[in-house]
């Protein structure tokens with residue numbers, strides 16, 4: 438049995454713990470202690486997660502809380518919208534909550550982002566706890582306080598920074614996760630090695646198949662190391678004024694690929710990030726910032742884990758360079774129409790660049806087809 442770990446995101450008065458271990462959902466009352474004692478908890482979940490984990494979480498909360506309610510929103514990206522947020526907020530208010538309420542986000546990234554934004558805006562801000570049930574949410578979206586919904590103009594364009602009071606990453610919730618979702622989440626794990634931790638990437642090269650095969654110890658090490666990396670970055674740059682932007686390695690490409698595919702499940706975010714990181718190494722190699730050997734290692738590892746590394750094999754393959762570049766120019770990270778990329782200087786070292794020549798970018802996209 439793997440041991441539990443507790444990491445702290447050191448943000449002064451807003452510091453919180455990330456708990457990683459097996460069976461945490463059913464012991465939420467013990468783990469969260471005073472945070473739940475005598476509180477009114479509203480668990481926000483989706484229809485896919487509710488039958489799997491809601492009864493255990495509800496039972497644990499009922500042992501500690503004054504009152505426990507749950508609200509189920511439809512599964513899928515469509516719930517990360519202003520109409521869904523408005524419905525959710527009205528439903529929460531209809532329960533007669535006051536500022537003592539604690540919202541608990543039980544689910545993947547959509548639920549975490551939606552419930553987090555609801556917590557940021559309800560009664561001008563209430564406590565919330567993240568209980569991420571996908572690998573992607575455990576290693577990325579549940580940590581760091583980015584919350585929000587999508588707009589017609591693009592993904593995550595409406596939102597707020599609102600840190601959770603705690604994160605419970607229950608490894609048991611990954612047992613029922615579809616292989617495709619696990620693989621997509623794995624891309625975000627690889628990201629931490631590539632952007633700043635060469636030793637972790639080496640560990641992934643040796644142990645990635647164990648992680649993908651859901652070996653308990655390997656998976657827990659991957660989640661813990663990723664959360665640790667994210668915690669350090671968020672502590673240093675909570676509002677993304679600098680270093681936090683490195684977490685967007687591969688994301689300028691990824692957001693364009695996702696946008697042309699239409700957010701309907703054809704291409705998952707993590708799958709797009711996998712291809713985006715491969716393209717980021719293609720770009721760095723074309724700019725002579727990283728060696729062909731490093732680029733080859735990254736491609737080999739991602740492909741070996743079943744992630745798509747070439748545009749030719751992506752569901753976004755039919756998009757033209759003009760189409761993709763137009764979306765990249767309108768990306769949230771762009772400034773004054775200048776595309777912004779996280780560019781690797783090899784494995785474990787990256788920086789943000791606003792001056793990637795468009796001609797090089799076009800060559801990279803062409804060569805990936």
Ligand code: GLY
Pocket residue numbers: 577578580581583681684685
């Ligand atoms: N997912 C990127 C960040 O939290 O900054």
